[in-house]
Amino acid sequence: MLQLLNPWMLLGLLAIAAPILIHLLHRYRVRSTPFAGMRFLDQVIVRLRRQLRWQGILLLLIRCSAIAILVIALAQPLWRSQQDFSQLLERQGATAAVIVFDNSASSRQHFAKLQLLAHSYINTLRSGDAVSIISVDQQNIQTIYDFNTAHAIIDRLEHTDARSDVAVMLQSAELAMRAHVNPYKEIIVVTDGQKSDWDDSSLNQIETLRDNLSSEQNEPRFIMLAPQQGYQVNNSSIRLLQSSQQVLAVGQRCLISIAIQHEGAVPEHQCIVRIRADGRVIDERVIDRSADVEEIIHCEYEFSEAGSHYISAELVGLRDSIPSDNIRYTSIEVTKRIPVLLIDSHDGKQLRFLTYALNASIEEQSAFVVEHANITDISAERLAAYPVVVLADTVALDSQSIATIERYVVGGGNIIVALGEQSQASIINSLWSRNGDGFLPCNIMDAREVPSGTLVYPQFKQHKHPAFATLPNNRDELFSSCSVSRFMPLDVANVINDENFNILMTLNTGEAFLVERHRGQGRVLLCASSMHIDWTDIPSHGVFVPWVRGLCSYLASFLLPPRNIHCGESIIHLQHESGQDSFVDQDGNTIEHKRGSWQGHQVARSETIWRAGLYAARHQHQRTWYAVNVPSSEQQIDLIDQQWLEEAIPQMLLMHNEEEINNSWGSGDDSATALWSFGILLCIALLAVEMFYVRTLTQSEHAQ
């Protein structure tokens, strides 16, 4: 069936009137010439009348046909065998196309289909069009004019286990599009159709992209190519594998939490969760699979040797949509002791209970090594040796010490600040807090006495916070018998909306008691009261020891640089002094890396890791394990449907298969181009015939 891409060009058929008018005017605009040989002329005319008339009609037909064919050719006729032209998309000129190919972890099941869709789209491009291809792992903004190269790039693409960062890919698409010179723009998102990929930043980026690429003449066209909806979804995943602490002392038990999620049409049978530590099976659970239910299991394990270890949890014997999320790893560093530095301006009176709590009892092997220091001993080198520092009821620090502490926190250090008799709100606010610019989480107010007869005690605001992971389960009752007689209210009004600020505990009066704020790579905990029995009787209660140990363990549990990362990130490893480190994957393949610096440390930085698994940084026989996992956002299966798309991205067209693509644009090898060029050629041929015919009729006369 014939289809015209530019039907309005058919208005040009009116130009057929031109040769007819010229023909008619030619008859009436003749020169009057007296001539004597009319007898011969009349004989000629009588003899040639029929021939001349047909010659005139034939010339007129040739000229009219040439114009008609030229006009039809300019209307870009397409010959199609398909019957459905309802979605035909018009390309009015050279097109700049950017293919955003989502080869994230969730695309694995339909990767071949995605490639097919991309190939089909490239087939619709015509000579003069240009294309750029951007994927999760290859954000190359090269402009490609040779479509065979584009096909080859699509063929070479591999699925990754990384997160689908559509916003970033769209930013790259904008850069790629700016390198194009063709006026008509098409952004093609080839995706497996996961709704979770389109977060607010992605949707905003689409709007930004549209605004930036729009011009007076042309609007960019957005098309989403996603496999047909309604395919069988069946995915079970280890959504979470978490150790209560990433840094443990030898002999310290770590609590391992595993969250398992089943989605879609899950077959109703059981499956096995196998948990390994350093490759040895430490636990195995049989769980029932039921759809859309997250199941959490716990286990404990105790590492007997210091060093880098890992724990893995694997769903065994499953065939589901995303196999790469059936196993998950976490890296754990085991040390002999966790060093804690206690800084006090007095004789250590304020820290006495804290020291007792952290130090081991006679029958217990302590996980902490407690050191004391005076406020005059604060130096960067000293602080760097301790993952946790406690500042208790400290008088004013000099500016150099404050700057040292701030650098320590930003670089990954952790501090617990407890207030007390020596604490002066005005000095602390102006030097430590500085309305949120300093290392202290928030401003404090002057100390307040609790009226006698009034019971004020702390309570948890975030029960499940990892800092309280070691506390017993009856957490609401743990502090109910404690009382706080004096405290310095925390002014959280200015920082309550800061995403790095958390209120972990409050008083029963509603005022903040224990707050946390992330600052750079480090964390600061601020307690509104003292760690001494003068202000609160908490140290005299049994909860004090696990509470304090939990806080210190929590703060010391963060490995820096991080050893548990997601696909799409690089492994950063603190380099050994000899610099002979290397990276290998599970199969022993070497991973390329570069030297660099991180937070002032010499590090080795690997190339971006696109496959989930366990990686190791090796130095001689020593290994440091790095766990690279599939981002949890990729483990959800929530497919885009037309309704959602129309509401979220109304300007985005959705196509599901090659047939739709071919129907919309026509494939590159269809007859559209042939008809266009054929029309032009036919027009030129007709004009040549006309010229030859006129020449034959006229100039041959002169020759004779």
Place this chain on the structure above:
Amino acid sequence: MSLLHHVQEDILERLGRVGITARQAVESILSGQHRGMRRGLSVEFAGHRPYQLGDDIRHLDWTVFARTDRLDVRLFDEETRLRATLIVDCSGSMDYTSHSITKLDFARNLAAALGLLMVGQGDSVGLVTCDDKIREHIPPLSSMSHLLNMLSILESNRAGGDTALGPLLEDLAERLHRRGLVILLSDCIDNTEHITKALHHMRYRKQDVRLIHICDPQESQFTFSGAHCFSGFENEPDIIADADRIRHHYQQQFLEHQQELARLCHQSGIVYHSCLTDQDIVHTLIELLNALSRGRR
């Protein structure tokens, strides 16, 4: 300038200056005319005179010499002079020209020049002007006053009317009782068979007939370009045509007409000569006289 002066000064003076070949041609035709006429049956004997040095010995009367042993030369009457009739076609088509001189002007000049040459030799010249009918018919006389009158009439005639040479020449042939020379100057835009049939009739009436076909170069070449509305001189309907597209066919048509005319003239023993109005009239006259003389011999 009158026709007489024009012909005398521009044509005959130049004719006198042309080479010996042309001059001889003129004399040849004229002397040939005399000889031919004297040998004819209608020659009337006038008497004898003694032979003088320089006389042609062919004119000696051998009978008288045998009887009387005297050399006498035979003498003939003036009637033995040439009687030429110039027929000039004055139809509308003769008024056409594609440059400066019309076909009628060309015919006038030719006729005047021939008349002057003939009268100068003592021959009788008559004139017939015609279109589709005979306008003027002046019988041949050899006096100069007659010639002047004839030239005046020729000059005053204007082109007009249709061409119908056939019946006209038939009519004229009936009027010519004595042997003579008929020279027809026409563009012959008429039925060739009618023309040649009439001229053949003249031949039958013992007239020596010459046909001088006068053409305009545009008539033969048809060098018009583009579309034209052609209008005739003899009340023909207008014809609109693209000259470029019909040129070839027109040229063929004209050539066929010319060839047919020449063929029919040749069949009837009529000397045919074609000339173009853009040619030099003196050269045309010389060629014409040559042709006439060849035809005569």
